[in-house]
Amino acid sequence: MHDINRELTPAGRTIAMLALIVAGEAVFFLPFVLPRVFRPTLLDVFDVTNLQLGIAFSVYGVVAMLAYFPGGPLADRFSTRKMMSFALVATSIGGFALATIPSLAGLQVLYGFWGVTTILLFWAPLIRATREWGGTKLPGRAFGILDGGRGLVAAAIGSGAVALFSFFMPSEVQNATLEQRTVAFRQVIFLFAGITFAAAIFVWFALPRSKESSDDSQSKYEPGGVVRVLRMPTVWLQAIVVVCAYVGYKGLDDVSLYAHEVLDYDEVQAAKVGTLSMWVRPFAAIAAGLLADRFGVARLTMLSLLVFGIGSAAIAAGAFRPGETVFFFATLIATSAAVFALRGLYFAMMEAGRVPFGDTGSAVGIVSVIGYTPDVFMGPLMGVLLDRWPGELGHQYVFAVLTLAATVGLMASILFWRIVHRPI
Template sequence: MHNLDQESSFIRRSISILALVVAGEAVFFLPFVLPRVFRPTLLDVFGLTNLELGIAFSVYGVVAMLAYFPGGPLADRYPARKLMAFALLATSMGGLVMTSIPSLAALNGLYGFWGVTTILLFWAPLIRATRAWGGAKLPGRAFGILDGGRGLVAAAIGSGAVALFAFFMPDEVQSASPEQRESAFRNVILLFSGITFAAAVFVWFALPQQSSTPREMPNRFEPKGLNRVIRMPTVWLQAIVVVCAYVGYKGLDDVSLYAHEVLEFDEVQSARVGTLSMWMRPFAAIAAGLLADRFGVARLTTLSLLMLALGSTMMAAGTFRPGMTAFFFVTLIATSSAVFALRGLYYAMMEEGRVPFGDTGSAVGIVSVVGYTPDIFMGPLMGILLDRWPGPLGHQYVFAVLAVFALVGLLASILFWRLVQRSIQEPIRPATSP
C-alpha cells in the first residue's frame, strides 16, 4: 500500500511539473514564438515594417513592466491553478482576434492585452507553483526542469508549426499568392491558439485546487509580506543577478550575425550557429538545476556568471578570426550553457535567500521588475553599437557590454553566497514591519 501511495504521488508530481512546463511556454507562443519563427510572413501578411512590429513589442514590454509588481501579491493570494488557467484562456482568445489580421492600432492593443494576461495573471503564479513543486530540498531541479522543458516545448511546437505552414503552402513557396500565404498563416495562428487553450485545460485539471504549500514551507500570504520582502538584501542581490543574466540572454541574439560578419560564415552556417546556441537551453538548464541541488544554487550561479564573463571577454577582445572554427564553437557552447544555466537557477535562489514561501509572489514581482529591464534597453543598445561601428568592432562592443554585466552579476552572486554561508550558522530573518 505504501508503494502504491508513493507511485501515485510520483505520477501526480510528474503531471504537475509537465503542466507547468507546457503552460510556461504555451502562454508566450502567440506574442513571441509566432513572430520569431514566422517574422517575414507576419510582416508581409499584416503589412508591417520591422519598426511597427517593434512598437507592438514595446507596448507589451511597458505593460509587462507595470504588471510584474502587482502580479506578485496577486499570486500569493489566489491559487496558481485559477490564475494560470484564466491567463492561458484569455491569451488564446487573443489569437482568435489575430486571425482577423487587425490594423496596426488594434495589434498594439492586442500586445498590451497579452502583457496583462501573460505577466499580471501568469508569471508570478508560475514561479510560485514551481517553487512549491521543488520544495526546500529540490529548488534547483524544479526550475531547471521548468526552463529546460520550456526550451524543448518551444523547439518541438515551432518545428510542428513550420511543418503545418509548409503543408498549406504550394510546393513552390515563392509562387504562393497573397491569399494562400494569408490562409496558411491563419492556420498557424489557430494552431498556436488551440495549443494555448489546451494548456489552460491541462493546467486546470493537473494542478491542485488550492495553492500548494509544502510542509517545510508553512508561510501563507500576509498583506505585510511585500514590505518584508523589500527589506531583504538577498532579494535585491537576486534581482541584480537576474538583470545581468538576462543581458547575457539578450546578447545571444547577436551570435549568428557575429558568425556571419566576423568569422565569414554564410547565411545557412550562421543560422545553424544561432540554432546551436538555443539548443543548449534544455541541457544546460536541467543540468544546472540538478547540480545546484547537490552543490548549492549560489555556488552554481557564481560559477555560471564567471563562465559567462570569460566567454564574453574573449569575444569582446577580438580573439576569433576566420578559420578559428573549433575554438569559436567551444567558446559559444560554454557561454551559451552559462546563460541558460542561469535561467534555470536564478529563481531557485529564493530558497537559499530565505524568502518565505508565502511571499514568493511579492519577491518575484520585485525581481522581475528589475531583472527584465533589458527587454527595454538591450535591443536599442545593440542596434546602436552594431550600426555605428559596423563589422567586428561593433560586435566587440556588444560582447564588452555582456562582459561588464556578467562581472557585476558575479559580484552580486558572491555577496549573495556570503549571506547564504552566514545563514548556515545564523539564519537570515526578514525584517518585520514596524
C-alpha cells in the same frame, strides 16, 4: 508551508510539473519564441525595422513592469489553476489576432495585451507553484526541471514550427515572394496559438484544486511580507542577477539575425541556428538545477555568469567569419548553456536567500519588477544598435552589452554567496 506534495500521488506530482512546464513555455510562444526563431521573416512580413519591433517589446516590458508587483500578491491569494488557465486562453486569443498581420500600432497594442496576460495573471503563480513543488530540500531541482522542461518544449515546438514554415515555403527559399512568406508565417502563428490554448486545458485538469480552499495561514498573503522582503539584501542581489541573466536571454534573440547577416545563412538556416540555441536550454537548466542542490545555487550561478561573459566577449570581439562553423557553434552552445543555466537557477536563489514561503509571491513581484526591466530597454537598444550600425558592427555592440551584463551579474552573485554563507 502549504505542501502540494502531500496532496498528490507520485503520478499526480509528475503530471502537475509537466503542466507547469508546458504552460510556462506555451504562454511565451507568441510574444517571444516566434520573433526569436523567425526574426528575419517577421521583420519582412510585418514590414517593421528592428527598432520598431524593439519598441513593441518595450510596450510589453512597460506593461509587465506595472504588472509584476500586483501579480505577486494575487498569486499568494488566489487559485494558481484558475489564474494560469485564464491567462493561457487570453494569450492564445491574442495569437489569432496576430495572424491577421496587424499594423505596427496593432502589433504594439497586442504586445501590451500580452504583458497583462503573461505577467499579471501568470508569472507569479507559476513561480509559487514551482517553489511549492520543490519544497525546502529540492529548490534547484524544481526550477531546473521547470526551465529545462520549458526549454525542451520550446525547442521541440520551435523545430516543428521551422519544419512547418519550410513546408509552406517554395523549394528555393531565397526566391520566395512576400505573399508566400506571409502564408507560411501565418501557419506558424496558428500553430503557436493552438498549442497555447491546449496548454490552458491541460493546466485546468492537471493542477490540484486544493489550494483554492486551503486554510494554511502560511500560504496566504500578508501585507507585512512586502516590507520583510524589501529589507532582505539577498533579494536585491537576486534581482541584479536576474537583470543580468535576462539581458543575456534577450540578447540571444539576435542569434538568428547574426547568422543571417554576418555568417551568410539563408532564412531557414538562420531559424535553425535560433532553434539550436533553444535545444541547449533543457540540458543546461536541468543539469544546473541538479548540480545546484549538491554544490550550491550561488556557486553554479557564479560559474554560469563567467561562461556567459566569456562567450559574449568572443562574439563582441568579431571572432567569427562565414565558414567558421565549428568555432561559432561551440561558442553559441557554451554561451546559450550558461544563459539557460541561469534561468534554471535564479529563482532557486530564493530558498538559499531564506525568503519565507508565505512571502514568495511578494518576493517574485519585487525581483521581477527589477529583474525583467530588460523587457523594456533591450528591444529598443538592440534595434538602435542593429539599425544604426548595419552588419557585423551592430551585432558586436549588442554582444558587448551582454559582456558588461555578465560582469555586473558575476559581482552580484559573489556578494550573494558571501551573505548566504555568513553565519546566521
